[in-house]
Structures are given as structure tokens and as C-alpha cells.
Amino acid sequence: MSQTQKVDKQQIDYSAHAPSYDQSRFVGDANVYLEQLRRRTVHKLLGQADGTQRVLDVGCGTGRGLEYLASAGYRRVVGLDFTREMLAQAQTKVTGLGDYGLVRGDAFRLPFADSTFDAVMSLNFLHMFRLNLQQRILAEATRVCRPGGRLVIEFESIHKGLFVSRYLEQRRVKHRTKFNSLWEMRQLFPATQFDQVRVLGTELPKLHALFRHAPRLGQAVEAIAHVPPINWLAARVVVRAVKR
Numbered sequence: 001m002s003q004t005q006k007v008d009k010q011q012i013d014y015s016a017h018a019p020s021y022d023q024s025r026f027v028g029d030a031n032v033y034l035e036q037l038r039r040r041t042v043h044k045l046l047g048q049a050d051g052t053q054r055v056l057d058v059g060c061g062t063g064r065g066l067e068y069l070a071s072a073g074y075r076r077v078v079g080l081d082f083t084r085e086m087l088a089q090a091q092t093k094v095t096g097l098g099d100y101g102l103v104r105g106d107a108f109r110l111p112f113a114d115s116t117f118d119a120v121m122s123l124n125f126l127h128m129f130r131l132n133l134q135q136r137i138l139a140e141a142t143r144v145c146r147p148g149g150r151l152v153i154e155f156e157s158i159h160k161g162l163f164v165s166r167y168l169e170q171r172r173v174k175h176r177t178k179f180n181s182l183w184e185m186r187q188l189f190p191a192t193q194f195d196q197v198r199v200l201g202t203e204l205p206k207l208h209a210l211f212r213h214a215p216r217l218g219q220a221v222e223a224i225a226h227v228p229p230i231n232w233l234a235a236r237v238v239v240r241a242v243k244r
């Protein structure tokens, strides 16, 4: 009997990753540099906060996105995650931040009423699920977002670098990682439901190996990843869509 593939699971337990998650992803000059690029991209799409807007971070993990929100001036924030141990790590970052709450829950059944939030964000999360599950997660995120509010969602791009290597990589890892195409992205954010859909690339392939030593120059050069059609060649893209 075949086992359920990781991309078909709805709840992915990260308790084994929690103790080393931040150390392995956010420490070191290459990681710090990449995070600067990603944070800048998310800030650009979220816009400056006025302090009253409510924001939800779905699959918040150890609080990477919560820190982004705090540094952009957002004061009313909820982080939701399925794994208690990840939330425990996030707690250390949000203590003392004002109206920041953490909730254990499931992205497929968000424990909030319709239109609760002004913005719903999800970073480094959707790539863990197959397209039909991504659609269901986005339907829930859209439900809890108010009309006129925005979704800000990070994806892995299958067009990374325009090299065949990414397509081959997708064949190799398709049981556990989903890279999205431009066409799938259009499908996920249909014009009937969303307005002002904007896609920014975060980092271009390989450049961090060079620019981690010159981050300011790197940020200036990699800003080109925000511009279409270069945005699709980035490793990660962030989509901002306004709910109709």
C-alpha cells in the first residue's frame, strides 16, 4: 500500500524541527542577507501599518513573519500554527510586542469568523501542499480576510533562473515540495475574487553567494527581481492580492 505523500498531508508536524529551525535558516551571513531581501519584499506588498489593522500569519512557525510585521509597525497580529513547539519558539519573539497573540490551529479550518482580518499573510508555507490543497488554504485565508483586505502569500517559483534544473528538481521532490508556475498562480488568485494582484520576486538564484559579502549592493541589484518578467525567475515570489 502506498504511503500518503507529504504534499497530500494537511497537517505537517514540525516538532522535530522546532529546536533547530531558526539556527539552520536564519543564522549566518547568507541567511541574514536572504532574510533582508524577503523582509523588504513583504514590507513593500503589505504597506506601512497604521497600527489599527488586524493581521493573521498562517503557519507562522517560529515567528519569522511576526517579526516582519512588528518591524513594519503592525500592532494587532495573530500567529497561527499547527505545531506547539514552533509556537513556543515564536512566543519568545512576540513577548512584549503589544497585541500579538499565538493560536494553535489548522490552516484548513481557521478558528476565526468571516472577515476578521485586514490582511492575511502566509510565508514559506504553501509550498508544502499540492495545488488543490493550496486552493483550500487560500479559500480559508480569503474567508477570514475582509473585502478590500489583502492576502500576502509566499511561493516557490518553478521558473527559478529559467534553467531546466528547477523542473528536474520538481520531479525529484514533488512528493514533498510544490513549486508553482505563473499559470497556477493566476488560477489561485482569479480576477473574479481578487483585484490588484501583484507578484514580486525576492531573491535571484545563486547571487546570495556573492552578495552576502556586500549586502547593500546586493539589495540594490536584486531589486530587479521585483520587476516583471524577472520576478518569475526568482527562487521565491510573494503575491499580494486584494479581496473583492
Ligand SMILES: C[S@@+](CC[C@H](N)C(=O)[O-])C[C@H]1O[C@@H](n2cnc3c(N)ncnc32)[C@H](O)[C@@H]1O
Residues within 6 Å of the ligand: 010, 011, 012, 013, 014, 058, 059, 060, 061, 062, 063, 064, 065, 080, 081, 082, 083, 086, 105, 106, 107, 108, 122, 123, 124, 125
Ligand atoms: C516551513 S515552516 C514555515 C514557518 C514560517 N512561516 C517561516 O516562514 O519560517 C511550516 C510551518 O507550517 C506549520 N503547519 C503545518 N501544517 C499546518 C496546518 N495544517 N495548519 C497550520 N500550520 C501548519 C508547521 O508546524 C510549521 O511551523
